[in-house]
Amino acid sequence: xxxxxxxxxxxxxxxxxxxxxxxxSEKVVEQLSGNQELVMITDLERESNDYLYKRCVKxxxxxxxxxxxxxxxxxxxLQEAIDALKYEHNALRVVVDRxxxxxxxxxxxxxxxxxxxxxxxxxxxxxxxxxxxxxxxKKYFENLIxxxxxxxxxxxxxxxxxxxxxxxxxxxLRIEESSLNNHFTEDTPTHNQNKKRGSxxxxxxxxxxxxKRSGLKALCNAVVTRKQVRAARMKLSISAQAFSxxxxxxxxxxxxxxxxKLQDLNWQREEAARDYDSLQEELTCTEMxxxxxxxxxxxxxxxxxxxxxxxxxxxxxxxxxxxxxxxxVKLKRTLKDLRNNxxxxxxxxxxxxxxxxxxxxxxxxxxxxxxxxxxxxxSRQGEPKQSESITTTSNTHSSDVSKxxxxxxxxxxxxxxxxxxYPFDF
Numbered sequence: 138x139x140x141x142x143x144x145x146x147x148x149x150x151x152x153x154x155x156x157x158x159x160x161x162s163e164k165v166v167e168q169l170s171g172n173q174e175l176v177m178i179t180d181l182e183r184e185s186n187d188y189l190y191k192r193c194v195k196x197x198x199x200x201x202x203x204x205x206x207x208x209x210x211x212x213x214x215l216q217e218a219i220d221a222l223k224y225e226h227n228a229l230r231v232v233v234d235r236x237x238x239x240x241x242x243x244x245x246x247x248x249x250x251x252x253x254x255x256x257x258x259x260x261x262x263x264x265x266x267x268x269x270x271x272x273x274x275k276k277y278f279e280n281l282i283x284x285x286x287x288x289x290x291x292x293x294x295x296x297x298x299x300x301x302x303x304x305x306x307x308x309x310l311r312i313e314e315s316s317l318n319n320h321f322t323e324d325t326p327t328h329n330q331n332k333k334r335g336s337x338x339x340x341x342x343x344x345x346x347x348x349k350r351s352g353l354k355a356l357c358n359a360v361v362t363r364k365q366v367r368a369a370r371m372k373l374s375i376s377a378q379a380f381s382x383x384x385x386x387x388x389x390x391x392x393x394x395x396x397x398k399l400q401d402l403n404w405q406r407e408e409a410a411r412d413y414d415s416l417q418e419e420l421t422c423t424e425m426x427x428x429x430x431x432x433x434x435x436x437x438x439x440x441x442x443x444x445x446x447x448x449x450x451x452x453x454x455x456x457x458x459x460x461x462x463x464x465x466v467k468l469k470r471t472l473k474d475l476r477n478n479x480x481x482x483x484x485x486x487x488x489x490x491x492x493x494x495x496x497x498x499x500x501x502x503x504x505x506x507x508x509x510x511x512x513x514x515x516s517r518q519g520e521p522k523q524s525e526s527i528t529t530t531s532n533t534h535s536s537d538v539s540k541x542x543x544x545x546x547x548x549x550x551x552x553x554x555x556x557x558x559y560p561f562d563f
Contacts, residue, residue: 191317194313194316194317195317197313198310198313198314201306201309201310201313202310204306204345205303205306205307205310207349208299208302208303208306208345208348208349208352209303211299211349211352211353211356212296212299212300212303212352214356215292215295215296215299215352215355215356215359216296218292218355218356218359218360218363219289219292219293219296219359221359221363222285222288222289222292222359222362222363223289225285225362225363225366225367226282226285226286226289228366228370229278229281229282229285229366229370230282232278232370232373233275233278233279233282236271236274236275236278236373237275239271239377240268240271240272240275242516258391259387259391260384260387260388260391260510263380263383263384263387264384266380267380267381267383267384270376270377270380271377271380274373274376274377277369278369278373281366281369285362285366288358288359288362291355292355292356292358292359295351295352295355296352296355298348298351299348299351299352302344302345302348381517384517385514385517388510388513388514388517389514391506391510392507392510392511392514395503395506395507395510396507398503399500399503399504399507402496402499402500402503403500405496406493406496406497406500409489409492409493409496410493412489413486413489413490413493416482416485416486416489417486419478419482420479420482420483420486423475423478423479423482424479426475427472427475427476427479430468430471430472430475431472433468434465434468434469434472437461437464437465437468438465440461441458441461441462441465444457444458444461
């Protein structure tokens with residue numbers, strides 16, 4: 138179909154087309170200008186937004202990295218503290234075993250607490266006090282082990298929380314650093330997926346600060362606990378050594394005193410035996426005198442009897458008869474005195490025998506105590522026990538006690554280990 142205006146040669150339709158073309162050309166120019174302006178503004182906004190985004194992401198990465206470093210360093214220090222507390226835990230178990238060994242070998246086997254009961258003195262009381270001290274310390278350190286285990290578990294729990302937060306921050310750092318790249322990822326969540334709810338930055342900072350305070354508090358508690366444990370161990374060493382020195386001193390003092398007493402008893406027994414022998418000689422002489430006196434008495438009686446056979450006219454009370462009567466009275470008196478002397482001598486001998494028996498019993502007790510004390514000292518110094526024992530004294534021979542051995546050392550006490558054994562220090 139042809140245009141009517143063209144066919145008729147008129148210009149009205151051409152002007153209309155020209156006007157439409159000019160209007161369209163003007164709109165195209167305006168559209169091109171507006172589109173170029175929009176593209177330019179879009180590029181500027183994109184570059185500005187990308188710059189702002191990268192700056193915010195870098196600031197965020199800096200914050201996360203700083204907290205990651207702080208918490209990671211705190212986690213390392215907590216691990217060192219936990220290792221130190223575990224070392225102290227093992228050391229406390231060694232202390233408990235040492236104390237049990239001290240109780241068994243020195244208090245029960247070596248010192249033989251209560252061996253002289255019910256006869257007790259300062260030595261026995263000191264040994265019992267040492268035993269009770271070691272027993273109480275054993276119970277105290279067992280309770281300290283349980284308490285240390287609970288504190289170590291609490292610190293490990295705090296470290297686990299910090300490690301979990303450090304791992305989350307490490308993952309967040311990796312995600313934030315990957316978000317700086319201008320690459321698309323296929324992990325873009327769709328609208329159907331549930332979005333994770335975020336928390337405000339203030340809450341995040343408060344949580345990090347709270348973790349840091351908890352970690353520092355746990356670290357401080359670990360250091361304080363370690364110092365308390367070491368102080369308790371040092372106190373145990375000093376106290377155990379003090380008890381040991383006290384017991385050893387009074388043991389040696391009683392051993393020396395008992396040996397002097399034993400020597401004095403031996404001298405007293407020798408003197409009593411000498412007196413007994415002297416009385417025995419006197420008894421023999423007195424008995425001989427009694428026999429001679431009795432013979433003399435019989436002789437006087439026979440003389441009187443013979444003089445009684447004189448004739449009646451010759452029976453006179455003369456001086457001879459009076460002398461014989463006086464001699465007979467003297468002999469009876471002498472015989473009575475000699476027999477009284479014999480009784481007194483026998484009584485004295487019986488008393489001396491009882492005294493010697495008491496001396497022997499006391500000497501045997503002293504020998505037993507001396508042997509016990511020497512064995513205690515020998516055992517407390519770590520020397521082997523001697524199988525031979527000191528023999529007791531007999532009724533006729535005095536006993537001999539061996540001289541005390543030189544002290545080669547004190548009771549082994551719990552010594553503190555080297556400072557370099559600890560894995561960390563503050």
